[in-house]
Amino acid sequence: DFPRLREVLDVLVRQGRSLGMYLVLANQDVNSHVDQLLNNVGWRIALKVAKPEEIQIIERGLPSPVRAGQGYLRLSSGASEIIEFQAGYAGFPVKTRSEAEEETFRIFEVEPDGAYREVWKQTLTSSVVMEEEALPPKEEEFILNNIRQAAKALNIRPARRIYLDPLPATIPFEAVMEEAGIQPVFREGKWFPEGDSPHVVAYWGKVDVPELCLQDVLSLDFDEKDGHLWIVGAPQSGLDLALSSLIMSLALRYPPDQVQFYMVELGAGELAPFETLPHTGAVIYPQPDDPQETERLGRLFNLLERVFQERSKAAKGMRGKSAPRPALFVVINSFGELRANFPDEADRLTRFVRDGGRLGIHFIITSARGPELTRSISNMIARRLVLQLVSKDDYLDIIGKPVPPLAKSIPGRGYWVDDGIAIAQVATPPADVHEQMQAMREAWHGVTPAPVEILPSEIPLTALLEELKEDSRALLPVGRAYETLETIAVPLEENPTWLILGPRESGKSNFLACAARCALEREQGAQWEVRAYALRRSPLTALQERFSRLRALSVPEDIVQDVQQLIEALQQGEMSEGKRLLILIDDLGFAFQPGR
Template sequence: MLDVLVRQGRSLGMYLVLANQDVNSHVDQLLNNVGWRIALKVAKPEEIQIIERGLPSPVRAGQGYLRLSSGASEIIEFQAGYAGFPVKTRSEAGEETFRIFEVEPDGAYREVWKQTLTSSLVMEAEALPPKEEEFILNNIRQAARALNIRPARRIYLDPLPATIPFEAVIEEAGIQPVFREGKWFPGEDSLHVVAYWGKVDVPELCLQDVLSLDFDGKDGHLWIVGAPQSGLELALSSLIMSLALRYTPEQVQFYMVELGAGELAPFETLPHTGAVIYPQHDDPQEIERLRRLFNLLEQVFQERSKATKGMRGKATPRPALFVVINSFGELRANFPDEADRLTRFVRDGGRLGIHLIIASARGPELTRSISNMIARRLVLQLVSKDDYLDIIGKPVPPLSKSIPGRGYWVDDGIAIAQVTTPPANVHEQMQAMREAWHGVTPAPVEILPAEIPLTALLKEDSRTLLPVGRAYETLETIAVPLEENPTWLILGPRESGKSNFLACAARWALEREKGAQWEVRVYALRRSPLTALQERFSRLRVLSVPEDIVQDVQQLIEVLQQGEMSEGKRLLILIDDLGFAFQPGREALAQAFNTLGRLLEGQEHVVLIASGLLDELRMQLASPLVKLLRQNRTGLVLSQNTSEADWLGASIPLAYRRMDLPLGRGYFVHKGRLQLVQTPRWEK
């Protein structure tokens, strides 16, 4: 561009003064169009040739040659004046006059300013006098003001300041926040969600403007990348607050995944925020919340895809959902499956109002399948020049100053950007926004609790169905009619919740308000918490001594054989640790249970629920009771042991096998169909 200005500048009324420390190929290209030349003291004698060959090189500072281009080139040797000396003091100056002349077209001088230096204009002897340069410039400024001479129009703008107040950008953009003066006001009915969150500077165009981002344009996403201390937290905060203050929670909602240093934690207060998730390997509940967030996004994606089919050109679905991910590198390293699931939302989510804001410390942290689909990027301070090239796609000079929030804005072109500082008292403001909002809020990302009191499930139902627990996928209560499922097998290792479920089944049957009256018999073959129930219910019989159990089972067999069950009565048999009955020395107990097993098949008023260890039961496949329990394919598997699920004719999905199961969590199997559930906790 400089060579064009040198060739054509005069015709445009532009005169250039060019200075350089040496003569090089770039200077040589300009000399043919440069009229006047000055050469001062040079490092290489041959460089004086820009004036004329053979001239001796100047030796003093300020000594040099002037070559004039008018007519035959005229060369003048000169010694430049030095304006760095101090101004004369009053005692030295006497009376001097300062004049400014205008040079007429014919070369004549016309005086335009005159000022006589008096004692009031010259520094006192005892004070530090200004330099002549400062004094002359000051007189020129005074003359310009006195003569009403307007300053020359600047051909450049100052660099962006290091800090830009949030309020200044909002005012310049002409935006009225929807939350102001402690109140919510109706949001504008806009087809586009636009954030105003900084300033951009394009030096080559001498242009500075508000940094705005239309999320309903292009792909609808944003990538922010910056090294530590680059202001990445500042950029996220400013962007989130810009959206939250301009749009209501009915228009814009946030779901955030925090894998960094907690920068997103404060925004949990916003009424726009559905969840801030902190996934860590040692926190299974947060891992579950992360998976449920992606399931929620999948559900919204599917619903909006169906709703917008055939509606090309119509408005983007609302509310706009923003998924903010801080430290994508950590997500990709620790949760690769979830990171891969983002690809679909990056590709097609923008048109459905699902927008991603991804923050990373380095460019390579994003897979190419994701980064190639995100057009808008804020590139903050990075470590090396190559890092900029990889993200921006073309060479750019490294940012000269390490200013938090300063970076390159990549959109249709490349500009220098500075994000705003968040609003003053941002935490108090977010709290006030939540307290003042009474409208629609985002759907929370709920998880399956590690403990569910039995009373909580009993309140949900009319007590006609046995509450098995809450389903992992739907978070809904699973309850079944016990009469229609007469035989259950509960498998799992020790202390997995088998006895707890039997206790819940007993309490449910004994506290039923409707239907038939239940009698409950508990055979606790090893130490069992079920013995604590006997004192509370008269219709409950708990036996733990093997001889007593044999006698009671034989009596029950006689009742069943003679058909002496009272009409309207039902019997619930609970066997805790069935495998104990087949230990050596327990032959009488095993024989009694096997006889009972032969009688129970086809009984309408008797329900059997037995628990046991697979290692003990798998050796008793010939037992009529074990065979009956297994062939009905109904019960619980309270472990990740695929062999236990196979015993009930079911298979554990691969997606579940890597999960850690808290106490009481397992798989409800009904006729071979498997569901992951959290069983209720019996409150003693």
């Protein structure tokens, strides 16, 4: 489990004394590794052993100890003296006053030659009154307390620790932000202006590098390297905690006009709460049996394609400048499910991952195991958070080198892989995170990300007219674009003649009726006069009762006569100045049928 321990011990055993370092090594048995260290070990102690031959580290032929604490001490000085001893046990309760009126405690220093030098002495008499306790302290506790008192009395400074305590199981999110010196842009229920940051950086936990005796804030600069992150962890490993901490770190530090999220949830719903964030354009839940969510997934990739192309063109000639804003984060929870159920979309990711980072398109991908993420993608993602996994082989596959399994099953505890390998603990998001996200949405009145929606089967004309009310041009609203869902409205001055084609019940008559209403209901409606020629049954005839400036004719002779009158009026210039004429014919093909 610790491949470098043997190498380090070899160096310390050979050179430790010259460096002022002394080692006390303990092992349960004698093996080949212990044998190789013995040549540089001075003192040896053998207690009760499991195998009689193991007593040979002291001397051949010695009888094996038979009770706990019994053993042999071999001194390296002189003729390698061997001392048989019985170790004392400091786990008994301390004697009370009634058991011992007077007791002397001494502390000795053991010299290099084995001699004892007394450094402290204390005699307890009847004047020393011990506190009455339900359970008296053990001797070892009492001895340690006396050592501390002696060190204090003698002004002996405690030894400097050569290690840091392990990372705690829970690290408050606020503590991480404070240590990083970061002030959230949303605080006290308000958004505060923040200057444009050249880089997008998340502070979302702490890292521990034991070999360097270093602990620091876990930070991730998405504008460095490839710009993406891979989080891998087995169930109950704290993957949801990692996602929550990372997303909230970005959302609290950057407003929605600088950072935006698009999320694909294929797991257990960990991303669902973040639909409330004003930064979130969509949380998509694709399933093979849900055509609407599947369509939204396809639309998300089409949106990424458009943004990718736009930013690629804009990036030409801008070498050296920061990535475009807003930074788009695509969070895919459970890539294994995406790969199994939507293989085409999974394959499309490769190009985005390869070139998206420099264009401000970043991916945060999770998986339960390493092999779930295709090599073509995993090889391009340098930074990884590896949480609890099932076996050591899983760590080797993802990290690329042997590491000991994580000692404790702590949610959010894992290995952080960047330039090196460090132990990491993800921060715990604020307890009121849901209320905070709702407050962020209510307080934000700026730019928000484009939503990812499906094309509705019906679009109310009133909705289109509402969008066009600020435009004074003569516009004909066609509907919404399939790819972008943007409203399509064509200026009639530029396109005055239209041919509407389609089979029966395809919506031709409905389109003509909407065109008539659009001309008559807008603020410029007083300028329009509409002629509707219905060669078949049509909704245009019903509009005549509603609009006085619409004239609907259905008898062929009447239609021919009206057209002739219009032609004459146009030729003679009798049309009123400022007036516009819209002619709608439904269904023109009917006039050319045999017998008509």
